[in-house]
Amino acid sequence: MITFKNVSKQFPDGTTALKDINLHIEKGELLTLIGPSGCGKTTTMKMINRLIEPSGGQIYIDGTSIAEQDPVELRRSIGYVIQQIGLLPHMTIAENISLIPKLKKWEKSKIEARVDELLHLVGLEPSTFRTRYPLELSGGQQQRVGVIRALAAEPPVILMDEPFSALDPISREQLQDELIKLQKEIQKTIVFVTHDMDEAMKIADRIAIMKDGEILQLDTPDNILRHPKNEFVRDFVGDERIAKGQIPTASDLMIRKVATVKESRGLAEAFRLMRSERVDSLVVTDPDHVYKGVVTLDVVQQHYDDDSKRIVDVMSEPKPVSIDTLYPEIAKRFAEETPGMILVVDENKLEGVITNGSMMRGLAGLDQVSQRKEGALNE
16 A cells, blocks of 8 residues: 655755665554654654655555655645644634545535534534534544544545644543544554554554664564564563563453353253353353353343254354463454453463453552562562
8 A cells, every 4th residue: 555665864954864664554554653752753654645755765655656646636635633633723623624525626515424424433423513613622522523634535544643642641542442443444544653652552553663764673563562673672662561561461361260151052051051150141162161152141032932042053253362462452352342251262272251340450450569569679
């Protein structure tokens, strides 16, 4: 989708911002650029919409060099979200969202439908918010509008320059969750600049860690945590947190006592077991405790009158995680899929389940352990 070929940038004062960058961003991928101040991450992103021109090399979008495109038309075809939000204060929310569609000469009815569709997408009721002005919205609501304004003209590419960094922690986390859900639905190619590794780990499909105008490592969050390329990456990611147990695994977050049932059992037996255990789902295992699937109360009730049905006929098979799966991946799955629980296995054998509650309790417990260890070390 987006390809950098030997792209470099030198500014007039002699500063080298980028050194022969080679990078390919897949269609529908959310890539984060991260690194210390001055590493070149924002320069890299701004080159995509030609806010900054390269000194050497070429950048392509869908195989076409952006140098051959009119910069104004290019920018209108790329969504752009910035930290300062940039909503025009004298325009209503609807007018802010419809800026680019109007410049592209969309029909009025199409624009109005698009505004309402996008407001619904981020949980803002159109009848309430389309006629309001930016100053009548909270910071989090304004940034939601900033995001959907970038989506208004249905661009294939969206650039996001530290869009949530000025928000309070709660609003920031809510918008990160919102972005994950939104991306699952819209599947845009998103380049996201951040200085926050936790944010990058949470939202990204892949992370590009930069230093001194170079990409040191480009990989998935899990691979970067497991296999940092060098000492700089290890220090930047915070490998010491893994060593201290501050990035927990599924094993730290799961409930080990799980209500199970064999796949050969009938639905009446499953229903009785759910009542006695006071649960609304059972994990299906074989006699060797090998994970087979899950059966829920809703499904049992739906098929209860069919005497011929057994657990094996009605169970589902949600994908489990391994005991060493790291917290960021687990949190991302809860945000994307909103499952009631995530199964944890080791060599296909059931080890436990993770719920939102057990994950929060596990994180709180690990934090207390870490504080006690630090206190003991300081004594």
